[in-house]
Every structure is written in structure tokens, then in C-alpha cells.
Amino acid sequence: MISLQPLTNPKASALYSSSLIPPNPFFHSLKTLKPPTPYLKPFPRIQSILQYNRKPQLAGETPRVVVITSGKGGVGKTTTTANVGLSLARLGFSVVAIDADVGLRNLDLLLGLENRVNYTVVEVLNGDCRLDQALVRDKRWSNFELLCISKPRSKLPIGFGGKALTWLVEALKDREEGAPDFILIDCPAGIDAGFITAITPANEAVLVTTPDITSLRDADRVTGLLECDGIRDIKMIVNRVRTDMIRGEDMMSVLDVQEMLGLALLGVIPEDAEVIRSTNRGYPLVLNKPPTLAGLAFEQAAWRLVEQDSMQAVMVEEEPKKRGWFSFFGG
Amino acid sequence: MATLWTLQQLHYSPSFARKDSAKQLGCRIVATFYYSGNCWKRTSACKTHRKFVLRAYSHPPPVKSSGDGGGAEFDNDNKSVVPAVPDEAIMVNCNNNEYPQQKPKRPHEDMPQSLVFKLQATVASLPPVIFSMKRHFSASFTLGLCAAATLLLFVMRSYASRKSNHSRPGSVADLVRRGQLRSDRRGISTPLKYDDPFNNPMVKVGKSNSTVEMCGRVYKLAPVTLTKEQQAIHQKRRSRAYQWKRPQVFLKEGDSIPPDVDPDTVRWIPANHPFATTASDIDEDLAQNNVYQKHGVPFRIKAEHEALQKKLEALQNEQKLDKLVIDAGAAKDFERPFKSPLKAEDQIVDKGPLNGQMGSKQPNSDPVHKSHRSASEEMQNP
Ligand SMILES: Nc1ncnc2c1ncn2[C@@H]1O[C@H](COP(=O)(O)OP(=O)(O)O)[C@@H](O)[C@H]1O
Numbered sequence: 016m017i018s019l020q021p022l023t024n025p026k027a028s029a030l031y032s033s034s035l036i037p038p039n040p041f042f043h044s045l046k047t048l049k050p051p052t053p054y055l056k057p058f059p060r061i062q063s064i065l066q067y068n069r070k071p072q073l074a075g076e077t078p079r080v081v082v083i084t085s086g087k088g089g090v091g092k093t094t095t096t097a098n099v100g101l102s103l104a105r106l107g108f109s110v111v112a113i114d115a116d117v118g119l120r121n122l123d124l125l126l127g128l129e130n131r132v133n134y135t136v137v138e139v140l141n142g143d144c145r146l147d148q149a150l151v152r153d154k155r156w157s158n159f160e161l162l163c164i165s166k167p168r169s170k171l172p173i174g175f176g177g178k179a180l181t182w183l184v185e186a187l188k189d190r191e192e193g194a195p196d197f198i199l200i201d202c203p204a205g206i207d208a209g210f211i212t213a214i215t216p217a218n219e220a221v222l223v224t225t226p227d228i229t230s231l232r233d234a235d236r237v238t239g240l241l242e243c244d245g246i247r248d249i250k251m252i253v254n255r256v257r258t259d260m261i262r263g264e265d266m267m268s269v270l271d272v273q274e275m276l277g278l279a280l281l282g283v284i285p286e287d288a289e290v291i292r293s294t295n296r297g298y299p300l301v302l303n304k305p306p307t308l309a310g311l312a313f314e315q316a317a318w319r320l321v322e323q324d325s326m327q328a329v330m331v332e333e334e335p336k337k338r339g340w341f342s343f344f345g346g
Numbered sequence: 347m348a349t350l351w352t353l354q355q356l357h358y359s360p361s362f363a364r365k366d367s368a369k370q371l372g373c374r375i376v377a378t379f380y381y382s383g384n385c386w387k388r389t390s391a392c393k394t395h396r397k398f399v400l401r402a403y404s405h406p407p408p409v410k411s412s413g414d415g416g417g418a419e420f421d422n423d424n425k426s427v428v429p430a431v432p433d434e435a436i437m438v439n440c441n442n443n444e445y446p447q448q449k450p451k452r453p454h455e456d457m458p459q460s461l462v463f464k465l466q467a468t469v470a471s472l473p474p475v476i477f478s479m480k481r482h483f484s485a486s487f488t489l490g491l492c493a494a495a496t497l498l499l500f501v502m503r504s505y506a507s508r509k510s511n512h513s514r515p516g517s518v519a520d521l522v523r524r525g526q527l528r529s530d531r532r533g534i535s536t537p538l539k540y541d542d543p544f545n546n547p548m549v550k551v552g553k554s555n556s557t558v559e560m561c562g563r564v565y566k567l568a569p570v571t572l573t574k575e576q577q578a579i580h581q582k583r584r585s586r587a588y589q590w591k592r593p594q595v596f597l598k599e600g601d602s603i604p605p606d607v608d609p610d611t612v613r614w615i616p617a618n619h620p621f622a623t624t625a626s627d628i629d630e631d632l633a634q635n636n637v638y639q640k641h642g643v644p645f646r647i648k649a650e651h652e653a654l655q656k657k658l659e660a661l662q663n664e665q666k667l668d669k670l671v672i673d674a675g676a677a678k679d680f681e682r683p684f685k686s687p688l689k690a691e692d693q694i695v696d697k698g699p700l701n702g703q704m705g706s707k708q709p710n711s712d713p714v715h716k717s718h719r720s721a722s723e724e725m726q727n728p
């Protein structure tokens with residue numbers, strides 16, 4: 016008898032119905048929660064997406080030119096560009112991702128498009144091909160395009176590197192099929208010529224950092240340079256967060272990071288082994304089914320990017336899940 | 347007997363929704379308590395069940411309605427009858443009851459049964475305290491077993507029914523299983539391209555707004571406290587710490603700074619920089635035009651093509667004029683490969699596009715040919 020009780024327990028029935036409760040204003044900000052307003056754009060292509068029950072509302076002027084930068088290498092700029100870019104494409108926005116990591120190009124690998132890159136911006140500048148020939152259209156999401164700056168062994172004529180990117184943005188703006196909604200620029204590590212080139216056309220920045228002190232110092236420096244350069248809209252993504260380590264006080268929490276940098280949060284990406292697996296497959300995480308923890312976090316970050324929104328609450332630690340006796344049977 | 351009836355009812359009841367059945371079960375069991383309280387003036391559950399179990403092998407099943415007040419007689423009966431009970435009684439019992447799980451002993455265990463009954467007889471003759479404890483234990487154990495068996499049956503039943511639903515070919519469930527339909531989006535023809543990342547089966551925010559469940563794990567939420575003022579303070583701190591002028595001019599190391607350039611905005615690029623170079627074989631305006639070009643043949647391809655065309659024409663004109671004179675020279679050219687390998691290479695390259703007539707006489711033609719070659723290669727695999 017005792018063992019039968021939980022079936023009539025309100026807790027257990029709450030498990031079935033909880034998907035019906037409306038999302039929480041606390042977790043993502045009020046702006047995200049606005050009732051969906053129809054998204055009106057001059058292109059009929061985008062209006063066909065109105066069947067979706069909820070989608071983000073595009074804020075700001077298009078094309079939104081966003082540079083994804085970090086200072087330190089290996090913190091996840093390229094991963095962020097690929098996943099946020101494809102999330103945006105899935106939300107129905109047209110996206111051009113520019114791999115401006117001239118030295119260590121690998122966005123094409125992450126996207127699984129490495130075999131389709133024949134021409135790069137260097138060839139466009141030289142007149143070996145036109146810009147539209149250098150854009151690689153993703154076959155999974157046809158509103159996503161990749162543009163690489165240069166081939167691994169060629170050198171970028173840096174004398175007009177920054178200007179060249181501005182021309183590119185201009186050229187993309189008056190394409191026949193219309194300006195893209197988002198131009199994401201994957202910035203190289205460091206604050207070298209490549210960095211200067213990459214940030215030139217941007218009017219907003221996403222700073223990727225991990226919760227460790229070296230990455231934070233570089234991030235602070237880069238933020239300072241971006242601000243000097245007139246980019247004021249800077250938000251950060253804290254990557255590779257391990258909630259189990261925060262609880263043990265071994266790692267800075269996201270809020271500690273925010274206190275040190277004083278930047279609005281666009282997203283918090285947990286450490287996830289699936290990231291590495293998807294990198295190796297050339298299949299960005301956000302396309303995984305069922306979604307993984309990091310994939311969902313990237314999708315949420317993309318959503319906030321669209322709405323020019325930031326996080327109002329962060330996940331701090333893991334709680335042991337309270338389970339009914341019978342959740343074992345599929346509750 | 348109320349107990350027996352309840353359990354039978356439960357066991358053979360048609361399958362209904364799980365929650366309902368649980369409720370029903372609960373009521374029934376409460377009902378049992380009620381009866382037992384009535385007839386025995388005792389509220390102990392185990393007492394009731396013990397009574398039931400013992401009755402099961404001492405008697406053929408009584409009429410259901412005779413439940414009230416019969417209990418005392420049974421208990422008396424029990425003590426006197428058990429030692430003498432024949433095996434047939436058990437057989438009859440099990441057939442009529444149609445409920446094998448309730449019986450601790452099965453009819454096909456004939457051999458040990460007489461032993462068991464002897465044992466029980468001895469047990470019955472033991473002092474009453476121990477006896478009741480023993481009975482207590484076995485009764486609750488049996489009850490537990492019954493409950494577990496019923497439950498298992500339920501789970502299996504619901505599973506089986508779900509499975510049979512799925513396997514019916516052509517049903518909606520079958521289509522969903524085969525990935526043709528999405529169960530949550532019946533009636534909408536185009537497939538869903540994404541899920542709302544803030545509210546889907548994998549992401550649920552707790553009712554108290556202080557937790558979120560993602561991918562089956564529950565996380566605590568902490569509010570973000572950063573204010574605009576704090577952000578401004580950080581900005582000010584950074585603008586003091588990192589005074590930076592964006593480099594405007596890129597110069598090769600060793601070059602002299604042009605007079606009108608602020609030395610702070612010069613970025614020096616070493617000659618062996620891994621990916622950047624200050625040298626460019628094409629000027630800025632031309633590069634800009636190349637970026638803006640929307641249609642037609644790309645600039646360089648066109649230029650190379652035109653240069654080649656011109657050269658070809660020039661050569662053809664020359665050929666017409668000097669045809670007779672050249673013949674002897676061409677004969678000599680064939681001997682060259684054997685003389686010097688370096689010249690032989692030029693020779694072969696030149697022969698390709700120009701029919702090998704007068705290549706060796708054009709020392710300055712190499713760059714054009716090479717670039718032509720690379721261009722044509724690229725055209726082959728766009
Ligand atoms: N959230 C994460 N969890 C686990 N590994 C990650 C995560 N984010 C990035 N990585 C790994 O870190 C490495 C560097 O990422 P990458 O995006 O190439 O960095 P960057 O472009 O900044 O140099 C990659 O191997 C990637 O798989």
C-alpha cells in the first residue's frame with residue numbers, strides 16, 4: 016500500500032503537467048517573454064515562418080555585424096560562432112559567418128564545410144573570383160553562408176585588411192537577395208593585425224571567456240580595446256562552466272566573472288563532452304537531436320542576441336533532483 | 347473475503363488509466379479495513395489478511411456476501427480443521443478461486459504439502475504468541491507479494507497495450523514511430539525547425555522561479571545583480587587602463603614612417619609574419635571594385651584571358667610572316683631537352699598552349715603562362 020501511494024501523489028502528476036506552465040520571467044528576461052509579435056520584414060521569405068508559435072523579435076538595424084572575440088585562444092570563439100550562427104539560421108534569419116581567423120582557420124571544419132571552400136576573401140580582393148563565388152552556402156540551412164578570409168598558406172594584404180572587411184559588409188548589404196540579418200565575424204586570438212582587421216566592420220561584440228583568471232585578464236584587455244575602438248555594445252558568453260566545480264569552490268562562478276568584467280551576460284555554456292564530439296563530426300551541437308545541455312545554452316544565447324537581451328538569472332549549482340517513487344516507471 | 351473479492355476484482359479488471367486504477371485500489375483497501383473493523387472489532391490489517399490466507403486452504407470459497415460476522419467461525423474452524431485437511435480441498439480451492447498468486451502452496455507441489463501441513467499442525471500446537479508472530483509475518487509477506495505481482499501485471503499490461511498500439515501498421519502512432527509525423531505537431535504540414543529553447547520538454551523552469559530543469563538535471567538560479575552604474579564604472583576603469591589608438595597604418599619592419607602619420611597608430615608587420623603581409627600586388631581601388639563586382643568574369647581572370655589572347659594574336663601574326671625562316675629553328679628546338687633540364691622545362695610549358703612552334707624565343711612569357719595554367723586548373727574544380 017505504501018508503495019502505491021506516490022501514484023496518487025500530486026508531485027507525480029505535476030511531472031506530467033509541468034510543461035504547460037508558462038516560462039519564468041526570472042530566468043530569461045521580460046523582453047524575451049513578450050507575447051510574440053509578428054515579425055515584419057520586407058522579404059516574403061521570412062514571413063513564411065510565421066507558423067512558429069514563438070520566435071525572437073529582431074532588434075536593431077540589419078545587418079547586425081557582430082564580432083566574436085576573446086583575446087585568449089582556445090576558449091570557444093569558433094564553437095560559439097558556429098553554434099550561434101546555425102541557431103540564428105534555424106530561427107529563420109539569414110546569416111553570413113566570416114572566418115576572420117586568418118592564422119588558424121577552422122570554422123569551416125566545425126561546420127563540416129571544409130571541402131566546399133574553394134575561394135576566399137583574398138581571391139575576391141585579387142579579382143580571381145567574385146564575392147558570391149566565395150560564399151559557401153550550408154546545405155542543411157540554406158540561409159547560412161560561410162566566408163573564409165584566406166587559405167591557410169596565403170597571406171592577407173593587411174594594408175587594407177580592415178577596409179576590405181568593411182567593403183565586404185557593404186557588398187553583402189546590397190546583394191540582390193537582400194542584406195543578411197546577421198554577419199558574424201569569428202575573430203582570431205590575440206590583439207594582432209588579424210584582430211584589428213576582424214573588429215573593423217563590427218558594431219557589436221560578443222566576448223567569449225572561460226571562468227579562469229588568464230582568460231579573464233585577456234578578456235578585460237580586449238574589452239578595453241573594443242571600447243577604445245568605439246564598439247559599445249559588448250556582451251559576454253561564459254564558456255566551459257562546470258557547475259559541479261563551482262559548488263566545490265574550485266572555479267569562479269559566472270557571477271564572479273561578471274563582477275570582474277562588468278559586462279552583460281549573453282549566455283552561459285556548460286562544459287559538455289558533446290562539444291568536442293560535434294567538433295570532430297563537423298556537425299554543430301545545436302543541430303543535435305535530442306538537444307544537449309550546451310546546445311540548448313547556445314540556442315538561448317542566440318535568442319538573446321536577436322532580441323539584444325541579456326540574462327537576468329544564471330544557473331549556479333546543481334540540485335539533486337527530487338524524484339517520485341514511481342518516476343522510475345516513466346513518470 | 348472482502349479482501350479476496352477486492353484482489354480478484356483488481357486482477358481481472360479491464361485496463362484503465364494508471365492513476366485511476368491507483369485511486370481505485372486505494373479505496374478498495376480502505377474498504378477492506380472498514381469491513382475487518384466491523385466484524386472483528388479490531389483494526390489491525392494483518393489480522394484480517396491472516397484470516398483470509400488461512401481460510402483459503404481450509405475451505406472451498408464461501409459465498410461472497412457471507413463476509414460479515416463469519417470471521418470468528420473461520421478462526422475456530424481453522425484450528426480444528428487444518429491438521430486433517432486433505433489435498434483435494436486445496437485442489438478445489440484453487441480451481442474455484444481462479445487466483446493462484448494468493449496461495450502460498452500450489453497443487454502441483456503435492457509431495458512436500460503433507461509435510462507442510464504436518465509442520466503447520468505442529469506450529470499450531472506451539473504457544474500462541476509465537477504462532478501469531480509467524481502468521482503475521484507470512485501474511486504480510488503474502489500481501490506484499492500480491493501487491494508486487496499486481497503491479498507488475500499492470501506495468502506489463504500497459505506496456506503491451508502501448509506496444510500493440512504502435513505496431514498497428516498505418517496508425518498515427520505507427521507514423522510517429524517511423525518518423526513521418528511528429529506527435530506534438532499533428533495537423534501542421536511542414537516540419538518544425540526548432541524548439542523554443544526556453545520552454546520545451548528539456549527545459550522547464552521550476553514553479554518557485556528559483557530552479558530550472560535542463561536535460562533532466564535541476565539547477566538553482568541566482569539573479570544577476572549587475573547595474574548600469576557598475577557597468578559604467580568598469581568602462582571607465584578600462585578606458586584608463588588601456589589607452590589604445592587603433593592602428594591605421596601597417597608598415598613593414600624597417601620602413602620609415604611617412605611624415606603625416608601618427609607614430610602611435612602604426613602597426614609594424616614583420617616580413618615573416620605568418621598570415622599578414624604589407625605587400626600587395628593590387629591597389630586599393632581595384633580591390634574594392636573586385637569586392638563590389640556582382641556579375642561577369644572576375645577581374646583577374648578577364649585580364650589574364652585578354653593578355654593571353656593578345657599574345658596569341660601577336661604570335662600568329664609573327665608566325666605568318668616568318669613561317670619559312672622558323673622551320674629550321676624549330677628543328678633545332680627538339681634537340682634542346684637533352685642538353686639542359688632547366689630549359690627543357692620551359693620548353694614543355696611553352697609548347698602546351700602555343701603548339702610548340704616558337705616558345706623558346708619568348709623568355710618573358712613565363713609568368714603569363716604559369717598564371718594561365720593555375721587559372722585553368724581552378725576553373726576545372728569550382
Ligand atoms: N563548452 C565546451 N565544452 C567542452 N569543450 C569545449 C567547449 N567549448 C569549446 N570547447 C573545446 O575547446 C576547443 C577550442 O574551441 P574553439 O572554439 O576552437 O576555440 P577558439 O576559436 O577560441 O580558439 C575545441 O576543441 C572545443 O571542442
Ligand SMILES: [Mg+2]
Pocket residue numbers: 092093094116119121
Ligand atoms: Mg578559432
